Amino acid sequence: MEPVIKQSILTRYVKNIWTLENHDFENADHSLKFFADGCPGLMFSQARSGVFIGDVELSSFFLYGQTVKPIEITTKGSYKIVVFILHPHVMNTLFGINANDLTDTCMDMNQFSAFAKETGRQLMAAGSMEEQIKIMEAFIGSLAVASPQDPLMERATRFIMESKGEKSVREVQHVFKISERTFERRFSQHVGITPKLFSKICRFDSSIKQLEKGNYEKLSDIAYENGYSDQSHFVRTFKEFTNTTPREHQSKKIK
Numbered sequence: 001m002e003p004v005i006k007q008s009i010l011t012r013y014v015k016n017i018w019t020l021e022n023h024d025f026e027n028a029d030h031s032l033k034f035f036a037d038g039c040p041g042l043m044f045s046q047a048r049s050g051v052f053i054g055d056v057e058l059s060s061f062f063l064y065g066q067t068v069k070p071i072e073i074t075t076k077g078s079y080k081i082v083v084f085i086l087h088p089h090v091m092n093t094l095f096g097i098n099a100n101d102l103t104d105t106c107m108d109m110n111q112f113s114a115f116a117k118e119t120g121r122q123l124m125a126a127g128s129m130e131e132q133i134k135i136m137e138a139f140i141g142s143l144a145v146a147s148p149q150d151p152l153m154e155r156a157t158r159f160i161m162e163s164k165g166e167k168s169v170r171e172v173q174h175v176f177k178i179s180e181r182t183f184e185r186r187f188s189q190h191v192g193i194t195p196k197l198f199s200k201i202c203r204f205d206s207s208i209k210q211l212e213k214g215n216y217e218k219l220s221d222i223a224y225e226n227g228y229s230d231q232s233h234f235v236r237t238f239k240e241f242t243n244t245t246p247r248e249h250q251s252k253k254i255k
Contacts, residue, residue: 010137012154013090013144015039019129020081027077034071035208036201036241038161040064040091040099040192042084042109042140044123044132049076061109061120063095065102066192068201070242082132084140088161088198089153092190094143099192115142152176153190156183160195165203166227169195203227204241207234211246219246 042063050057052074091099109116119139126132156176173183187195207226216222223234238246
């Protein structure tokens with residue numbers, strides 16, 4: 001199946017594509033941790049023993065909303081996972097649902113529509129991750145054709161992300177000439193969280209990326225370069241979104 005829209009248009013809906021693969025035939029335990037990044041996503045997985053959050057087995061093809069609380073996905077043995085990271089504002093546009101309803105949760109795409117269920121069947125039958133990516137591109141492309149974006153939400157979320165969350169909600173309202181009440185309502189519907197929390201997540205996402213790249217001498221460098229009042233403020237926010245401190249996070253990465 002070929003994508004039904006041009007790649008340049010698809011990128012208005014898809015921010016990034018992740019592929020995760022492990023050929024483990026000894027049935028060892030695997031843990032994948034996900035933290036808040038301001039984006040919803042569409043995920044397909046093939047795993048010998050299933051994919052779980054806690055004791056709950058996830059559908060092989062599902063849509064997830066804003067991730068505020070840290071999530072740990074577990075599986076055993078070999079697995080293949082494809083994740084389409086969507087732009088923050090497109091869930092309502094593409095799927096016709098209130099984004100707030102999927103914050104910190106997910107929806108089985110087999111229950112969404114007959115088209116989504118057929119897409120899931122094609123993904124299971126695909127012979128490679130490259131083919132699976134094309135199938136998911138075509139699926140999102142078909143939805144995008146009939147789903148024009150909300151220009152205000154597209155510009156507002158980009159504005160906040162590019163500022164790394166340092167623009168206040170009042171500044172954003174002023175730039176886009178919209179009342180607080182209307183902005184809050186539309187943002188919650190399209191993004192799934194408040195503008196203030198979204199800004200906080202953007203700041204955290206910028207700081208954790210800097211931390212993981214090792215682009216700093218002291219933790220206070222990350223704090224000040226990402227608009228935190230001091231190092232303690234940065235550490236508190238980091239722990240809020242990861243359940244661990246920056247130093248603990250780094251030590252686990254090194255192992």
